Amino acid sequence: MLASWYDEQGPAAEVLRVGEAPDPVPGPGEVRVRVTVSGVNPGDTKKRRGWTGSAMPFPRVIPHSDAAGVVDAVGEGVDARRAGQRVWVYGAQSYRPFGTAAQYTVVPADHAVPLPGHLGDDLGASLGIPGITAHRTVFADGPVDGKVVLVNGVLGGVGSPAAQLARWAGATVIGTVRRGADLDRVDPAVVSHAVALDGADPAAEIRSYAPGGVDRIVEVSLSDNADLDNAVAADGAVIAAYATGADRTEIPFWTLLFNNVTLRLMGSDDFPAEAKRHAARDLTAAAAVGALTVDVGDRYPLADIAEAHERVDAGGRGRVLVDIPR
Numbered sequence: 001m002l003a004s005w006y007d008e009q010g011p012a013a014e015v016l017r018v019g020e021a022p023d024p025v026p027g028p029g030e031v032r033v034r035v036t037v038s039g040v041n042p043g044d045t046k047k048r049r050g051w052t053g054s055a056m057p058f059p060r061v062i063p064h065s066d067a068a069g070v071v072d073a074v075g076e077g078v079d080a081r082r083a084g085q086r087v088w089v090y091g092a093q094s095y096r097p098f099g100t101a102a103q104y105t106v107v108p109a110d111h112a113v114p115l116p117g118h119l120g121d122d123l124g125a126s127l128g129i130p131g132i133t134a135h136r137t138v139f140a141d142g143p144v145d146g147k148v149v150l151v152n153g154v155l156g157g158v159g160s161p162a163a164q165l166a167r168w169a170g171a172t173v174i175g176t177v178r179r180g181a182d183l184d185r186v187d188p189a190v191v192s193h194a195v196a197l198d199g200a201d202p203a204a205e206i207r208s209y210a211p212g213g214v215d216r217i218v219e220v221s222l223s224d225n226a227d228l229d230n231a232v233a234a235d236g237a238v239i240a241a242y243a244t245g246a247d248r249t250e251i252p253f254w255t256l257l258f259n260n261v262t263l264r265l266m267g268s269d270d271f272p273a274e275a276k277r278h279a280a281r282d283l284t285a286a287a288a289v290g291a292l293t294v295d296v297g298d299r300y301p302l303a304d305i306a307e308a309h310e311r312v313d314a315g316g317r318g319r320v321l322v323d324i325p326r
Helices: 042-049 128-139 159-168 180-185 202-209 222-232 253-258 273-288 302-314
Strands: 002-005 017-020 030-040 066-074 086-089 104-108 112-114 148-152 172-177 193-196 214-219 233-241 262-265 296-301 319-323
Touching (some): 042 302, 148 222, 159 214, 172 202, 180 193, 202 222, 214 222, 222 233, 302 319
Parallel strands (some): 148 172, 233 262
8 A cells, every 4th residue: 555654753854755555454343444535633743753752652653543534344343334434533543553644544443433425534534633632622521501611722623623512512602812813713603702812801801701700611722821711710610721832831720729620631642432432423423414614724645745744833724634545
C-alpha cells in the first residue's frame, strides 16, 4: 500500500516519507479500512516533532488517528457483514504504530463507526479527536439540558463541535472569540450570545447573559482565561480544560474553591473506552440530523503530507485533510 511514515521525530519536511509499505492484516476483533480521507490534528504533529520531550513510541509511525473510508476486511470475531460498510475512524494511532496516513489502516472494530450514507467523508474524517474531546468537555459531568455552557474559543476545532453538541443537547450556549472582528463568524443558531475577549469587559458581558453564572465552561486556554472563568462560573460549575497556553498554569484557587468549582483536565487519548464509544454514538447521531457540521480548511494529497503538517503547526481556520489515493 501507499503510506506516509516517520522513523524519527523532527520537522515535517525532514522526517515524513511517502512510499510503499506492507498491507496491514486485521487481527481478532479488528477491521481493516480502506482510507479515503485522513484528518490531521495538532496532536499528530506534536507526536511527530517530539513535543514536551516525548520519544518515538514505536520504531516506525504512520501518523494520524482520524479518517473516513470503507471496511474492506474483518478479523476473527467480527461480523463479516461489516465488509463494504462506510465508516469514520478514531484512535487509529492512539497507542498504536500505524495510523490513517495510508491506503489501509487496521483498528479495533468499534473504532470504525458506521457513517450514514448522506454524510460525506470530509465530515467523517473530522470527527475523531476534536469531536470526542468536545463531547467529553460537554458531557463528562452529566446532561446539559437547561444549563448554560460557555465555550471559550468557540470557532476552534474543539470549541465549534462542543458548542454544537451542547446546543443539540438543550443547553444555552455562550461563546467567546479572540477579536471583535470574528463575531460575525459565529452561528447564531448555535451560540445564543457571542462575546469578544478584546472587548471592554467580557466577564461583565457574559454575566449580563447569565446573571447566575455559567454551569459548564469548555476551556481552550486555561492560563489565559482562568480569571475570566472564575468571574463567570456559577457555584458548582465545571471548567473542562483541554489546552492551556502555559505549561505551569496559575489559577485563582481560593475563589474557585469557595465557589465549589470542579476543574476537569481532558487528555483525549486516555478517555475511558466507554466514554469514547458514547461520544462516537452521539457525534454520529448529531451529524445525521444536521446538528453537527465541520469547517474544512485546507486539503492536500498524500504526497504533500509534510505541507499539511506544516499548515497545522502554523495554525489557521478549519480542519486540515489529506486525500488518500485509491
